[in-house]
Amino acid sequence: DTEVTQTPKHLVMGMTNKKSLKCEQHMGHRAMYWYKQKAKKPPELMFVYSYEKLSINESVPSRFSPECPNSSLLNLHLHALQPEDSALYLCASSSSGAGDGYTFGSGTRLTVV
Amino acid sequence: GQNIDQPTEMTATEGAIVQINCTYQTSGFNGLFWYQQHAGEAPTFLSYNVLDGLEEKGRFSSFLSRSKGYSYLLLKELQMKDSASYLCAVPWTGFQKLVFGTGTRLLVSP
Numbered sequence: 001d002t003e004v005t006q007t008p009k010h011l012v013m014g015m016t017n018k019k020s021l022k023c024e025q026h027m028g029h030r031a032m033y034w035y036k037q038k039a040k041k042p043p044e045l046m047f048v049y050s051y052e053k054l055s056i057n058e059s060v061p062s063r064f065s066p067e068c069p070n071s072s073l074l075n076l077h078l079h080a081l082q083p084e085d086s087a088l089y090l091c092a093s094s095s096s097g098a099g100d101g102y103t104f105g106s107g108t109r110l111t112v113v
Numbered sequence: 114g115q116n117i118d119q120p121t122e123m124t125a126t127e128g129a130i131v132q133i134n135c136t137y138q139t140s141g142f143n144g145l146f147w148y149q150q151h152a153g154e155a156p157t158f159l160s161y162n163v164l165d166g167l168e169e170k171g172r173f174s175s176f177l178s179r180s181k182g183y184s185y186l187l188l189k190e191l192q193m194k195d196s197a198s199y200l201c202a203v204p205w206t207g208f209q210k211l212v213f214g215t216g217t218r219l220l221v222s223p
Contacts, residue, residue, distance in 0.1 A: 004155075031209070033210075033211075040216075040218070041216070042200055042213035042214060042215060042216045043156065043200075043213055044213075045210050045211070045212070048209055048210055050209065055209060056206070056209060056210055088153070090155065090156070092211075094211075101146060101158040101161060102146075102158070102211050103158070104148075104155040104156045104157070105155055106154055106155045107153075107154075107155060109153065
């Protein structure tokens, strides 16, 4: 299995809703990431988990809450989002090796109304 | 900090060759990645350069000059399906985070 699977593919939520994005990989990668990508912009890093511990938080607002239940799963809990949070949310994973690269999921297209 | 720049848009004709440049400034260097991203889809890995020189992989080649802080992606025999965004990216903080360049949208026309 060489894929990163993200669910759901599309999500529409109101500003008072609570929802979660899910990400799963079975490549044995020990680092997992959340990126946010606005239209016509490059992905921007939000969070990094290394060996199931949060290692980097790029000053993301607390309405985004990451969780890594085990080495294969990564969640992003969403609460009280704003319309400007509408974006493509990408999950990625990587091994500790250099040239292995980062494997990205196909993303969740989030619309906040 | 890091600063990674690419041209915003490029156009080319089917069958032609196009070179997409990337300049970077980082306080540490652990190689440079190129990714392809079709609209609304995941970035997909194209290449990774850590040493100077040209690496060829089918129709795609990637070049790196560490002394100049410069890389390019060369796409030969362009096809319509090559219309996509091309992102260079540099690992930061060891390999803990991948920082992307501004991205280049390539449009291939018949």
